[in-house]
Structures are given as C-alpha cells and as structure tokens.
Amino acid sequence: MLEVRISVPDQATGEQLAAALVERRLAACVQVLGPMTSVYVWEGAAERAREWLLLAKTTTAAFDDLCAAVGQLHPYDVPEVLAVPVERALQPYAEWLREAVGPPG
Incomplete structure (x- = not known):
C-alpha cells in the first residue's frame, strides 16, 4: 500500500483530480x-504559492498508472507526486483498499 502526495493549485483542481x-x-x-x-525553487528562483494537497491511498501495482493519469490531468508542467509506503494498516481497511483499486493496466 502507498499514500501518494500530490499538490495542486486550488481546491477545484484537487477535487477533479481526486474524482478522476x-x-x-x-x-x-x-x-x-x-x-x-508551499515554498520551493522553480527555474532557479525561490517561489511561494498557495496550494492544496491530495493524499491518495493506492497500491504499489497501481502507482505507475496513477502517475500517468496525474501527468495527463494535472495543470503543472512537473507535478509533485510522492509515494510514501504504508508499513501497517488496519486489516479490514487494507483489504478494502486492495479491492477498491483495480488491477493495473
């Protein structure tokens, strides 16, 4: 299991991407x-932006397809997509998550 962090420029974009x-x-x-x-370096300059954060619960097998979808749907040239491994979870939740995420491809 993974928790994937994705930053977006506004709530509407976040809700659209989450739904997709x-x-x-x-x-x-x-x-x-x-x-x-968010405070970050972009094209050599320090920047500051108001953003929203998505926390997507997924499987390791679905990560590449999730990244591809974010790349297609996200307005940023280089979106933040960071996978954080989930070491432990409540067993019924982990089972639900695996069932809810479709097979890759």
Whole structure:
C-alpha cells in the first residue's frame, strides 16, 4: 500500500483530480486538504504559492498508472507526486483498499 502526495493549485483542481483517480480505480480514496503555503525553487528562483494537497491511498501495482493519469490531468508542467509506503494498516481497511483499486493496466 502507498499514500501518494500530490499538490495542486486550488481546491477545484484537487477535487477533479481526486474524482478522476477514484473513478479510474487508481486510488481507493483521495483526501483533499488545504489550503497550504508551499515554498520551493522553480527555474532557479525561490517561489511561494498557495496550494492544496491530495493524499491518495493506492497500491504499489497501481502507482505507475496513477502517475500517468496525474501527468495527463494535472495543470503543472512537473507535478509533485510522492509515494510514501504504508508499513501497517488496519486489516479490514487494507483489504478494502486492495479491492477498491483495480488491477493495473
């Protein structure tokens, strides 16, 4: 299991991307959190932006397809997509997650 962190520019984009990932069975659940302030370097300059954060619950097998979908749907040139392994989870939740995420491809 993975929790995938994806930053987006606004709530509407976050909700649209979350819905697409769940509808395509690439994530069992996506939480949309925000707003937050991101401070980062882009094209050599320090930047500051108001963003929202998605926390997508998925499987390792679905990660590449999830990344491909984010690449197609996300407005950023280089979206943040970070997979964090889930070491432990409540067993019924883990089973639900695996059932909710479709097979890869």
